[in-house]
Amino acid sequence: xxxxxxxxxxxxxxxxxxxxxxxxxxxxxxxxxxxxxxxxxxxxxxxxxxxxxxxxxxxxxxxxxxxxxxxxxxxxxxxxxxxxxxxxxxxxxxxxxxxxxxxxxxxxxxxxxxxxxxxxxxxxxxxxxxxxxxxxxxxxxxxxxxxxxxxxxxxxxxxxxxxxxxxxxxxxxxxxxxxxxxxxxxxxxxxxxxxxxxxxxxxxxxxxxxxxxxxxxxxxxxxxxxxxxxxxxxxxxxxxxxxxxxxxxxxxxxxxxxxxxxxxxxxxxxxxxxxxxxxxxxxxxxxxxxxxxxxxxxxxxxxxxxxxxxxxxxxxxx
Amino acid sequence: xxxxxxxxxxxxxxxxxxxxxxxxxxxxxxxxxxxxxxxxxxxxxxxxxxxxxxxxxxxxxxxxxxxxxxxxxxxxxxxxxxxxxxxxxxxxxxxxxxxxxxxxxxxxxxxxxxxxxxxxxxxxxxxxxxxxxxxxxxxxxxxxxxxxxxxxxxxxxxxxxxxxxxxxxxxxxxxxxxxxxxxxxxxxxxxxxxxxxxxxxxxxxxxxxxxxxxxxxxxxxxxxxxxxxxxxxxxxxxxxxxxxxxxxxxxxxxxxxxxxxxxxxxxxxxxxxxxxxxxxxxxxxxxx
Numbered sequence: 001x002x003x004x005x006x007x008x009x010x011x012x013x014x015x016x017x018x019x020x021x022x023x024x025x026x027x028x029x030x031x032x033x034x035x036x037x038x039x040x041x042x043x044x045x046x047x048x049x050x051x052x053x054x055x056x057x058x059x060x061x062x063x064x065x066x067x068x069x070x071x072x073x074x075x076x077x078x079x080x081x082x083x084x085x086x087x088x089x090x091x092x093x094x095x096x097x098x099x100x101x102x103x104x105x106x107x108x109x110x111x112x113x114x115x116x117x118x119x120x121x122x123x124x125x126x127x128x129x130x131x132x133x134x135x136x137x138x139x140x141x142x143x144x145x146x147x148x149x150x151x152x153x154x155x156x157x158x159x160x161x162x163x164x165x166x167x168x169x170x171x172x173x174x175x176x177x178x179x180x181x182x183x184x185x186x187x188x189x190x191x192x193x194x195x196x197x198x199x200x201x202x203x204x205x206x207x208x209x210x211x212x213x214x215x216x217x218x219x220x221x222x223x224x225x226x227x228x229x230x231x232x233x234x235x236x237x238x239x240x241x242x243x244x245x246x247x248x249x250x251x252x253x254x255x256x257x258x259x260x261x262x263x264x265x266x267x268x269x270x271x272x273x274x275x276x277x278x279x280x281x282x283x284x285x286x287x288x289x290x291x292x293x294x295x296x297x298x299x300x301x302x303x304x305x306x307x308x309x310x311x312x313x314x315x316x317x318x
Numbered sequence: 319x320x321x322x323x324x325x326x327x328x329x330x331x332x333x334x335x336x337x338x339x340x341x342x343x344x345x346x347x348x349x350x351x352x353x354x355x356x357x358x359x360x361x362x363x364x365x366x367x368x369x370x371x372x373x374x375x376x377x378x379x380x381x382x383x384x385x386x387x388x389x390x391x392x393x394x395x396x397x398x399x400x401x402x403x404x405x406x407x408x409x410x411x412x413x414x415x416x417x418x419x420x421x422x423x424x425x426x427x428x429x430x431x432x433x434x435x436x437x438x439x440x441x442x443x444x445x446x447x448x449x450x451x452x453x454x455x456x457x458x459x460x461x462x463x464x465x466x467x468x469x470x471x472x473x474x475x476x477x478x479x480x481x482x483x484x485x486x487x488x489x490x491x492x493x494x495x496x497x498x499x500x501x502x503x504x505x506x507x508x509x510x511x512x513x514x515x516x517x518x519x520x521x522x523x524x525x526x527x528x529x530x531x532x533x534x535x536x537x538x539x540x541x542x543x544x545x546x547x548x549x550x551x552x553x554x555x556x557x558x559x560x561x562x563x564x565x566x567x568x569x570x571x572x573x574x575x576x577x578x579x580x581x582x583x584x585x586x587x588x589x590x591x592x593x594x595x596x597x598x599x600x601x602x603x604x605x606x
Binding site for chain 1: 340343346347350351353354355357358360361364372373376377378414417418419421422424425426428429430431433434437440441442443444445446447448449450451452453454455456457458459461474475477478479481482485500504508509510513514535538539540541542546556557558560561563564568569571574575577578581582585586589593597600601603
């Protein structure tokens with residue numbers, strides 16, 4: 001027994017370097033280890049619904065299909081159309097605009113609220129309990145509610161001219177974008193604030209004590225201790241925001257339908273309307289491929305920057 | 319030294335500078351509280367008034383009447399069926415996730431097979447796959463196998479798309495279990511299966527809670543999959559029901575608000591009963 005223990009101690013501690021396929025239950029190296037079979041159900045399941053469609057969508061982009069019957073081969077027709085379609089680049093621009101505006105509004109607000117909520121006073125707990133409510137509601141419910149509240153004739157704009165002007169906030173590109181950014185801020189700030197709250201609570205108090213002994217004020221402490229210490233959570237939060245920004249859909253469908261014109265039509269919505277409103281599944285597959293390329297590049301960058309791929313045990317964030 | 323807070327004089331002996339009164343933060347947090355509460359108030363207030371009263375008073379005044387008609391109307395629009403469908407979808411998704419994700423996370427943490435490592439890398443990328451990007455091929459696949467307009471297609475698609483995030487959350491949680499514990503169990507001659515059920519699962523309860531909350535909320539609030547993969551009234555879920563309701567009765571603001579509140583009521587009830595565990599579970603998404 002003692003020898004087994006020793007050998008196992010020597011073998012443990014290395015996470016990934018040494019790749020061995022242990023016989024099930026036979027090896028005591030760091031304890032009995034599961035075989036690859038344990039990963040199979042989830043892997044197969046995700047492959048069918050998550051990975052396989054990625055290949056099918058590339059294939060479908062070369063076919064003409066209206067949702068019924070059998071797809072007909074169409075060659076590179078849709079890709080040629082794509083090159084000359086200014087709406088694609090415009091939709092990518094809207095996607096990036098919404099994502100960036102989302103990040104610059106949500107990050108500072110949720111970081112401040114999260115750091116504030118990390119305090120232990122009771123009234124802060126009451127505040128945060130209320131803050132959290134919007135995040136529980138579905139994106140659809142939130143969008144439907146805000147659409148009703150911002151209705152030009154029956155909602156707030158009709159009674160609050162000082163804020164909304166002529167009240168036709170969905171008829172103007174910049175105010176329509178502002179509405180989308182605000183509704184997303186309203187919905188997602190609680191979640192990001194909660195992430196920061198957890199991270200700030202985990203910062204050792206001694207850091208703040210040492211800083212205040214050295215005479216650092218609250219603002220200085222926030223920038224020199226709080227922000228560096230929540231770095232990992234910041235990256236997690238950004239990852240969620242980027243993915244959320246790329247996939248923003250419910251709000252656009254319910255609030256603006258991409259309008260006025262195509263001014264709030266992001267890539268996801270353009271793809272949806274091409275497929276399920278215009279029944280042009282071939283061309284919508286081309287747009288979907290564009291979306292996949294953008295998402296893959298962004299996620300590779302995020303995974304690289306965040307170091308999630310390191311499989312470290314102190315894996316923080318997510 | 320004592321500190322004063324904006325909600326009244328709370329006397330706390332000063333221990334660290336964090337507890338000095340922070341007026342800027344107090345003002346900001348109260349402003350945000352208003353931004354959250356005022357719309358919620360408008361929703362509730364509008365939902366208990368009839369249309370003429372609402373139009374006359376506008377959204378912000380105090381309510382001058384009380385009626386539940388908006389709620390009964392919304393209930394008549396297939397709400398109960400949608401509620402049952404949503405519950406079926408949510409429970410099934412959570413069940414699938416709980417069956418397939420823990421063994422995968424266990425393998426990622428403990429196995430040394432290259433295959434498992436590859437699966438983990440794919441899951442990392444999988445987080446960023448936009449649902450919209452695969453909705454057309456998914457629609458095509460579901461059509462081909464004859465599962466269109468069937469809740470099963472919504473269930474499997476939602477479950478599949480919660481796998482990557484759930485795997486990463488649970489993996490992070492399982493990594494906290496020390497090697498010594500595994501060794502101790504192995505020395506006692508425990509099989510891999512026994513280790514999984516008697517050590518790994520019990521020790522990763524908080525991660526499992528996060529996984530359940532995340533997948534349940536994702537399934538409950540999902541809109542894209544039901545929108546694309548179902549069609550008939552009998553297969554509507556709550557979000558879709560709400561969307562249909564809006565297309566039909568968009569200008570009936572009180573009616574809309576009642577429908578919105580009905581559709582979110584179940585999750586609010588869960589929140590008020592189990593706020594602590596729900597919030598802790600959510601916080602688990604950010605790691606500890």
